Amino acid sequence: MNRADRGTVRRLTRGAALYAVLTVIAWCALAPILWAVSGSLKRDGEISEPTLLPRSPRWSNYGRVFEVLPLERMLLNTVVYAVCVTAGQVFFCSLAGYAFARLRFRGRDLLFLAYLGTLMVPLTVTVIPQFLIMRAFGWVDTPWSMIVPGLFGSAFGTYLMRQFFRTLPAELEEAAILDGCTTWQIYWRVLLPHTRPALTVLAVLTWISVWNDFLWPLIMLQRDEYATATLGLVRLQGQYHTQWPLLMATSVVILLPLLALYAVAQRAFVRGIALTGGR
Numbered sequence: 001m002n003r004a005d006r007g008t009v010r011r012l013t014r015g016a017a018l019y020a021v022l023t024v025i026a027w028c029a030l031a032p033i034l035w036a037v038s039g040s041l042k043r044d045g046e047i048s049e050p051t052l053l054p055r056s057p058r059w060s061n062y063g064r065v066f067e068v069l070p071l072e073r074m075l076l077n078t079v080v081y082a083v084c085v086t087a088g089q090v091f092f093c094s095l096a097g098y099a100f101a102r103l104r105f106r107g108r109d110l111l112f113l114a115y116l117g118t119l120m121v122p123l124t125v126t127v128i129p130q131f132l133i134m135r136a137f138g139w140v141d142t143p144w145s146m147i148v149p150g151l152f153g154s155a156f157g158t159y160l161m162r163q164f165f166r167t168l169p170a171e172l173e174e175a176a177i178l179d180g181c182t183t184w185q186i187y188w189r190v191l192l193p194h195t196r197p198a199l200t201v202l203a204v205l206t207w208i209s210v211w212n213d214f215l216w217p218l219i220m221l222q223r224d225e226y227a228t229a230t231l232g233l234v235r236l237q238g239q240y241h242t243q244w245p246l247l248m249a250t251s252v253v254i255l256l257p258l259l260a261l262y263a264v265a266q267r268a269f270v271r272g273i274a275l276t277g278g279r
């Protein structure tokens with residue numbers, strides 16, 4: 001075997017090993033989802049059987065979910081919360097990122113470092129102060145408690161947008177100034193359209209975070225008319241803790257919107273991650 005053949009064999013071996021590792025990782029990620037889908041179609045007596053395919057799929061489990069729980073209302077609540085918070089995060093984080101990246105003012109870098117340092121503060125430390133603030137405003141057990149705290153941006157989103165704004169060429173801003181654009185026009189009309197990949201990443205990550213959030217709704221919401229989907233799943237588990245097919249069917253219903261979101265935004269999200277990480 002000559003040197004070229006040995007090189008080809010090594011490349012094929014490395015490729016096969018890489019695909020094998022990726023297959024194992026993908027299976028570890030997909031196995032719980034497949035098991036949940038399988039369990040949602042089983043009967044109570046089948047749930048402990050180590051088989052992926054149910055003997056007789058029971059689609060009525062999904063219909064029963066909406067009978068025992070106002071899940072459609074909870075899903076609508078979650079969508080409303082996610083839309084409001086995502087819109088606020090995208091706007092205010094991009095605005096703050098533009099200010100920290102392109103505007104010059106005294107103490108800018110120090111203020112940004114202090115803001116970025118809030119990422120090191122655990123969520124459990126801020127829960128009680130936030131709850132006291134919501135109670136002082138009278139927003140406990142209201143939709144405002146789910147929307148307002150996350151509406152005005154985050155340190156991670158501001159950092160993401162700042163880093164992306166810094167990669168844009170200064171010639172865009174200089175040309176806009178020569179054309180007589182104001183600071184707001186430079187941000188809104190000139191630079192912001194170039195940040196769509198970063199905006200997509202921020203929007204998808206924010207939506208997923210709001211959709212999967214459990215601790216904050218558990219503290220703030222009591223009535224089912226304002227509850228989120230994850231909170232409904234936990235309350236259902238407390239009532240039907242032994243009926244695993246019903247709980248798994250609920251989990252699958254809650255998961256479907258996230259899968260739909262990723263299917264729609266997959267290309268833009270991957271492109272945004274690649275551009276943001278590469279820069």
